[in-house]
Amino acid sequence: MTKRGGWLIIRVDFRYCLGGGVFGFAGVFTGDDVYLFAFHSLYFKTLFLGKFEESEKSEIELKDIGSWDFQNFLDLIYGEAFVDDDTVMGILKLADMYDSKTARFRCQDFLIEHSSRSLNEKFQLSLQFKLDGLKKKFLSEVKTYNDLRYVIPSNHSDLDTSVWEELFLKSMDLLLEKERKFGV
Template sequence: MSTISKKFVLKHTFKNVSSVIEKKSVFSEEEEHFNVPWRIYIARKDGSLSFYLNCPKSFKIGNWSVKTQIQLRIVSGYSRFLSAENTFGNTNPQKLFTSYGWAEFMNWETMTAECIINDTLEVEAHVLIEKMTGFYEENLIHFNDQELSDVMMLIGETKFYLSKQFLAAQSSYFKSLFMEKHKKTSKLGLPFIDSDDFQKLLELFHGHPVINENNVEGIVLLAKLIDSPLAKQQCEKFLVEKSKKSLKKKMQMAEKYKLKKLASFCEESLNVPVENVPVMQPKLDNVESDIPNNAQTG
């Protein structure tokens, strides 16, 4: 599966559940993940608990889509969960989705008896992003010169013709892959990598200033997976010096991707009396620390 580590968890505790008004939605706080806004909401409707994941990104800002696997969970009391696949966005005029979930997640009275503790309901949304479109800029370089390459890498459905030596110089993962494990390999598939993130990472390796708000999290995720100090440093520099992301989001990214300078920057910012500094530490998502060992040779 592509983008196996492009995932996140939304967590929220709904309070005063007994006071929820019929057919009126109650929303969690909005969070940003991979430069896309997300939130959870519940409603009481016709004797059932309705439970949805919402992506409030505007349809007016170009054509975009986010293909996901989602799992909505009740974690208080007797836990319950339901799973599904859904593509959010506006690329398909027949399926314009901003929310996905279940109108009848479970019976309201059953939920009240089995899942409510002190009039609160704890829920989670686990989201795995499989593919994103409409977020990245046009390609600056086309890696299609077969004569100057010694390996063809298949990332998703995209072929990249590259130099093993060049890649090995940028990443300890690629150094191990090409100098030790697959010295004679001329074709290699990495199904866990997103092709758009890989394209921008390669452009960064070639000296182009491609990092922006849209792609920085995808690039730093990939840089962490393949152990690329240069890419990681460039992403961290952007987050400290240029990014307009919230302090809460920067704190999350510093912890998730082990960005020490960004963590120090956030800590210093917390000591400055700024109106929009979050009062509480954010709940951080769990992430896999090891790169999947499923490179496919050809």
């Protein structure tokens, strides 16, 4: 990795988030930062340490991400910040985009343990970002048919067959529980 003077400049172009304004954010990172990024993200590992043209550049531009989301993502992998209901979505998007298991796990843990989001929102996030632990927790918290009905989207094709299977099995569990309770 040959970076100018041991430094790497990452430019974040966030025109996408600001409606076409010509704005940008540049962060200057040391070689240690590059290795930290690579440790926490398969994307950055490939980008910085792989056999790609970018691994030799001293400046890299990241497009179509928000500087606020990127800062929250960086704070999270540096261990300086915690996820909250305001930051979780942006961090999850970047964790998904940059294949960061650490950020993904921390977001999932927050959603399971501390988030005030509704069951429906948590379920949708579990599907969108493939958070299996959150999906399992969600299914364990569904106690009634109304809970189950609440999360089923109006467009049934939005769910794949494996999710339908899990929802069906949960509905069967609820039915059996009702039969045991009322002796039906």
